[in-house]
Amino acid sequence: MASPRGQWSGKLGFILAAAGSAVGLGNLWKFPYITHQNEGGAFVLVYIAAVALVGLPIMMAEIILGRRGGLNPVGTFRTLAEGRAGGRAWQAVGFMGVAAGFIILSYYSVVAGWTLRYIVLAVGGQLGELAARPHALDEFFGAYAADGGAQVLGHALFMGATMAAVLFGVKAGIERVATVLMPLLFLILIGLAVYAATTDGFGEAMAFLFDPDFGALTLRSVLEALGQAFFSLSLGMGAILTYGSYMRKQDSIPLSALQISALDTLVGLLACVIMFSIIFTFGLEVTASAGILFTTLPAVFYQLPGGGVLAAGFYILVAFAALTSTISLLEVVSSYAIDELRWSRRQATLTMGGGIFVFGVLNALSLGANGPLSTLNVFGEGKDGMFNTLDFLAANWLLPVGGLLIALFAGWVLAARESWDEVRQGHPGGAALFAGWRFLIRFVAPLAVGAIIFSVIFLGMEYQ
């Protein structure tokens, strides 16, 4: 007998859990450094367009499919595709999603582990000492990344916390964690943004972010913006689909999708404003761009009264933001084992979580600790090592391809009557909105994603 499936306690429960999945290291760590690498303005615009035209409709599609299918990604595609074009082959999209969840969590948890180390450093006072000496933060970060034991420890602790939350299930674990942590996270971010607005570098930061120079744009940056939109919104692998399967029928799909996407984008932009204001104010050089969050930001906390407390508080919140995301990654993989393999939640969580931990050790060792793992290169410049390779593979290939297939399924295979049926419940009178979504999901999203993938593969547009 399959156990009864969980359900969110209400509209807010779903929104907070899904926003918890979306808001994470992707916003606070990745978005600022990718934006920095891609030279700001134009990249930010392309990113916002990708969220509005591709991300938002695909988020709606995932919620529609999830709530209608009522299962994990594999089961949902199997059920909904039965007797239609493509039939069982659609299950492959679900499998790819589960695999992407496994892969992403295996390296995401390593970075999440860094936040734990920084909390300890801040509380113990060492972070303040590092911040006081020029270049000491960079040097520390470099040495820390290459310390295999420390990397595996952080990864293990974070996987442990993630598994603990997923073990408690949808309402008592996932929703409860998000309900407590998300409001706290917003408060702190707003506080930091207000501080950033008073710094001298604020104007320069705003210009860097919102005054586009299209000359800096390459095809690779467009692909990266799209990949980042998928990653940041947790799309293309069935995480939002899985959370949608726990959604009550009376809640509005368009409204939830809009709120989640808007929140996520706002957090990413706020993180950029905060970090670039600080970078420009203090004339900091960004040496380890992947490490902005860990090398640049700490310096500033100690310019302020009570710096140690601020720093500790901040890294605790980054850890929380990461946790609500790792929970959703593991939930995708666990829900697959629960629904399809008929495992208990406990068995699914422990086995899958354990497997992800073991695989992730390779990533933990690929930041300098192990030679071959750290230098392996498939995707070209700036993508050295297994960690960066998997990140590039997942964010720029698995998620966009998954998103494309989800869009095609929701737009062309699922009948309009069925998707309308889902949208209508909880959002009566949304006919015009539904028509707009149908247009985006049938034409705009697949064409945009398809064109980018096509040009990268077939027009020989190289990554560099």
Ligand code: PFF
């Ligand atoms: N959206 C998360 C972030 O921005 O950090 C990462 C993520 C979570 C990606 C869940 C994909 C996913 F399914």
